[in-house]
Amino acid sequence: MISRLTLLITFIAALLMGSCSDDRPESLIVKIIETTDIHGRIFPYDLINDKPLDHSLAHVADFVRQERENKDQEVILLDNGDILQGDPIIYFNNFEKKESKHLISMAMNEMQYDAGALGNHDIEPGPEVYFKLKEEFTFPWMAANAVDQASGEPVFQPYTIIHRKGVKVAVLGLITPAIPKWLPEHTWEGIVFQDMIEAAAKWVALIKEKDKPDLMVGLFHSGVDYTYGNQNENTPCNENASQLIAERVEGFDIIFVGHDHQGWNKIVNSPDGNEVLLLGAKNDARNVAVATINLTMNKKNRRYEKDISGELINMNEYNADQSFMTKFTPSFHEAQQWADFKVTELGGRLVASQSLFGDAAFTDIIHQLQLSLTDADISFTSPQTFNLTIEPGRLTVKDMFKFYRYENQLYTITLTGKEIKDFLEYSASLWFNKMDSSDDNLLLFKMDADGKVVKNNQNKALLANPYWNFDSAEGISYTVNVDKPEGERVIINQFNDGRPFDLTKNYSVALNSYRGSGGGDHLTIGCDMTKEEIKDRIIFKSEKDIRWHLTDWLKQQDTLIPAANSNWKITPVEWVKEAKIKDSILLFGSR
Structure with a gap:
């Protein structure tokens, strides 16, 4: 029979081993920055109307650089889709300059994005374009509910785990499932777009069990108003299901939204009454959505207590990043010449x-x-x-x-x-x-x-x-x-x-x-x-x-x-x- 002393020693050893293996900090500030619905607004110039702009991805690059210089916080940069339609420079790179590396992948890789989600306008150019981008990006481009019709497996990476000083941040990507209603079949042939609520429930359960993240983030190319277009909360494959997921699927701390170009910063309650931050930027890099998370370790249960706040920051308060502009201006001039024909x-x-x-x-x-x-x-x-x-x-x-x-x-x-x-x-x-x-x-x-x-x-x-x-x-x-x-x-x-x-x-x-x-x-x-x-x-x-x-x-x-x-x-x-x-x-x- 095992003595009580042996059991006590084993228990203390297990505690010590557990505490030694936990390399997470006692406190940490994480700042998550979201761009969404950029629609090709890479440069501070409107090619269609021939006028300069005070917002662009180049402005975002300046903002992100300054945030990363702050060593008191850890920065995560996310994009929420619809990058492949809008400005002529994107069309030029999609269809006129197909043999070269795509400008948007070079720009976003240069900015060191950590993850992205696809939007409906990223499917629109067709598989030749979006699969090319998928390979060129140095970060995961995600859509957990876009699955292969034959195998049922996700066509794109479903989620990613981002590590910051031992803290694990899970980011689940979802795309609006209304794509077959809008786009010709050849652009998405062989892909099934599943209901977002059902997909979120499935993947959150899997992520929690497998990865045990400290922070659970949704990156959903989908709006907030689930009644838009004569839909309601019970409409299958609702186009704008982000708030419904927050209210019906337990586990999210933050859900970044997109697609509707509205700009959101609101708190809703999960099924268990926990607060979920719904946050989303407007379109064309007019602003970015920023979630600031103060993590403080609870010493009793070794779980983080989270103080989460959101804000929308206008990019006209920043400059176009000079190193970004220097590197990519030749690409701009090439597209400008084509657009002026x-x-x-x-x-x-x-x-x-x-x-x-x-x-x-x-x-x-x-x-x-x-x-x-x-x-x-x-x-x-x-x-x-x-x-x-x-x-x-x-x-x-x-x-x-x-x-x-x-x-x-x-x-x-x-x-x-x-x-x-x-x-x-x-x-x-x-x-x-x-x-x-x-x-x-x-x-x-x-x-x-x-x-x-x-x-x-x-x-x-x-x-x-x-x-x-x-x-x-x-x-x-x-x-x-x-x-x-x-x-x-x-x-x-x-x-x-x-x-x-x-x-x-x-x-x-x-x-x-x-x-x-x-x-x-x-x-x-x-x-x-x-x-x-x-x-x-x-x-x-x-x-x-x-x-x-x-x-x-x-x-x-x-x-x-x-x-x-x-x-x-x-x-x-x-x-x-x-x-x-x-x-x-x-x-x-x-x-």
Whole structure:
């Protein structure tokens, strides 16, 4: 029988061995810095609008350098996705300079990022681009819920453990799962995007058991408002599930968010009532999100007590880092020269805001392109922006980024006449208010509980729905009657060439890949089609994006004369005429 003295000696020895093996400090300050939704804003210059900026990744480099010089803290640098779309310099490196090492990987490696998560716009360029970046990055690029369809294993690293003076910081990366709804299948073929809440629960349990981290951090390319886009807390694969995870999955100390460009710094409670910091920067390196964690060892249980605070720090308070600029400015000049290449001559003003109030040259140019490339019967498109004017003169590659913001492909899909009408009815329901008199608004604005138009901090009215879902049609003559109830507004008269339009016949329709993948719900809700039905109806997909085709198409024209062909109108005409003036002032102020 083992004596009590032997048991006591064994117990003391175990305690001593445990204390000797614990090399963690008694206290430590960890500062975690997050960038998100950079969208190619590497340099302090707006290539599209030809103007200098007071924010960029170069400014972030200056801020991070200063923070690392503070030896009283340990710094961790994270990025939360959407780096591969936006500025022309990113497009140039994605598609025009494919054989060289990507500029964004060189820049982020130079800044010594510790980890990153993928965003939906990082999937958008396609596997050739994002797998290239995955290999070039010297840090893990993560998405635990993006799994291989065949094996069920993550396609990207799911999480990482970052060590700072013996302290273990676990960082789990997740991506918004709504990608199949927005992007063409060839960009994500073979990948399944799992529900974020379910994936978080699975991986937190695994990380806790296997790695026993001192700090658990979520790096989620997903927003906070889980009701956005008519979703709710029970919507499977919710686009913006970050807060839901904090409230439903125990174990997180901090969740860094992105995707929604809003900027967040709030505390929510976990299922056990513990505080979780939700923190996220805005887009384009306007600011960074910084979590400061004061760790103090509890000597009884040898666990850290954590004092966590968050802040958003504006980058216009810092300078563009000189060493960063010196190293990468040649790459900037190379892209700048490409962006300045002349495409054609613009023979008149292009005013995007006109496309909110009816048929407009701005959208008709896209319609003309889509019909000419596909020989489709009908074209659908929406404005890619609504507050832009391009003056007559030299039209360059960078102007194409003003004209068409996203790297959507061109699709042709088969729809019945009734589905075409239903599509336009759905678009009108997102776009136009029900007018009972000329005193009413034409546009559907966001309203508060008192029935007043909601305005932003610039005192400009907010639309109830995103303008990129305001689709019009070309190839047919039709009317939208805004004095009629939803579902009874659209009257299609005939084709522009005089052919009769038949609700029972099939027609070919040109539209972008976002819409053709179900984005905006025009096909799923408007036309009551399943995803499989939509997929089966697609008869053409372009290899290159619409902006590339637009540029190539315009190169063949000596001069572009913008003009609307007035194939559709909104009635009652007199009511609409008065409402346009009022609504324009609400949206843009006095002009």
